[in-house]
Amino acid sequence: MIPFLDLQGQYLGLKPEMDAAITEVLTSAHFIGGKAVEAFETNFATFQGADHCIGVGNGTDALEIVIEALDLPANSEVIVPVNSFIASSEAVTRSGHRVVFCDADPHTYLLDLADVRTRATQQTAAVICVHLYGNPCNMDELLEWARPLGLRVIEDAAQAHGAEWKERRVGALGDVGTFSFYPGKNLGAYGDAGAIVTNDAELARRCRMIANHGRVHKYDHEFEGRNSRLDSMQAAVLGVKLRYLNGWIDRRNQIAAKYMKGLTGLHELALPAFDPTRRHACHLFVVRTARRDRLRDHLAAAGIQCGIHYPTSLARLPAYTYLDPEQRMSFRADDFGNEVLSLPMGEHLSDTDVETVIEAVTAFFDTSSVG
Numbered sequence: 001m002i003p004f005l006d007l008q009g010q011y012l013g014l015k016p017e018m019d020a021a022i023t024e025v026l027t028s029a030h031f032i033g034g035k036a037v038e039a040f041e042t043n044f045a046t047f048q049g050a051d052h053c054i055g056v057g058n059g060t061d062a063l064e065i066v067i068e069a070l071d072l073p074a075n076s077e078v079i080v081p082v083n084s085f086i087a088s089s090e091a092v093t094r095s096g097h098r099v100v101f102c103d104a105d106p107h108t109y110l111l112d113l114a115d116v117r118t119r120a121t122q123q124t125a126a127v128i129c130v131h132l133y134g135n136p137c138n139m140d141e142l143l144e145w146a147r148p149l150g151l152r153v154i155e156d157a158a159q160a161h162g163a164e165w166k167e168r169r170v171g172a173l174g175d176v177g178t179f180s181f182y183p184g185k186n187l188g189a190y191g192d193a194g195a196i197v198t199n200d201a202e203l204a205r206r207c208r209m210i211a212n213h214g215r216v217h218k219y220d221h222e223f224e225g226r227n228s229r230l231d232s233m234q235a236a237v238l239g240v241k242l243r244y245l246n247g248w249i250d251r252r253n254q255i256a257a258k259y260m261k262g263l264t265g266l267h268e269l270a271l272p273a274f275d276p277t278r279r280h281a282c283h284l285f286v287v288r289t290a291r292r293d294r295l296r297d298h299l300a301a302a303g304i305q306c307g308i309h310y311p312t313s314l315a316r317l318p319a320y321t322y323l324d325p326e327q328r329m330s331f332r333a334d335d336f337g338n339e340v341l342s343l344p345m346g347e348h349l350s351d352t353d354v355e356t357v358i359e360a361v362t363a364f365f366d367t368s369s370v371g
């Protein structure tokens, strides 16, 4: 059995350190804010190469808070790639703005800048670039286009902790970036958690106030905010894991390199894009084939768990039937959902596991192409 994810094994490997960190929060009885949160925010800002980090309740809240803090004109258009998790677009609508979907590139699966350009109008105020699967977007091209137009660039880095565009960590390359620490992410909490990073001190201050009832101190509420803070317990958990994250990402890249080598030359299988100028966080290793369902069944029968990210393009979800028909149904990325398969990926995999996956995938295409 080769699991897609092994959170239990990860905990057991960290148990003494993790239990000590959690016990410290329990004995201090400092459950909101305090040392654990401050330490994590400082360390995560440093890790991502950003001046500021604000811990929040989850990655979706992070996006909503950021959009509110940017103070875009009411009812602005915000461009979001169709190949993502719904949080990327949901946050736009929840913040009182309009989602405009753009296509994703069939090779990188990231937002397609040529298509973004055609979708921008006078009402466009921001673009959310999703560093999907842990692969950083081309930030130079995006910023060169967006800056002169005065568009704000939000990086949804929920899957890309530690990823680098030209040796700079993602998150604060645009105006502001958001992270999720959902348990299955490369850096996962033991519950919901998220963070915002930016180099803009004023934006950071507004985000922090929005996430904490529009206040700085206990009762000085300057405006109505909300409650979306990073729990002290989650901060302690994340603080322990952050020490290992770089090593885990390196191991994920090693596994990806083995997959790339072992799976080349299978004509029906498209491998993910690896660009040597970007450090991929390898959150997911996504392959594509027209015979995806049969491949998935074949791997499942061999005890290999896979995932699908994502089965449906955002624009085609029932949640977006309210959009104009031409805003939906017209993306190359609409086909990804029937063809993509996420192979097991993570530091829990041994070299033997990786070889087993490679052999099973290869056997599927070899035997099924005969006759």
Ligand SMILES: *Cc1c(COP(=O)(O)O)cnc(C)c1O
Pocket: 058, 059, 060, 061, 084, 085, 087, 088, 130, 156, 158, 159, 179, 180, 181, 182, 192, 193, 194
């Ligand atoms: C996980 C994820 C989110 C949302 O994060 P939560 O912490 O689950 O709210 C947002 N965007 C992307 C691309 C994600 O993968």
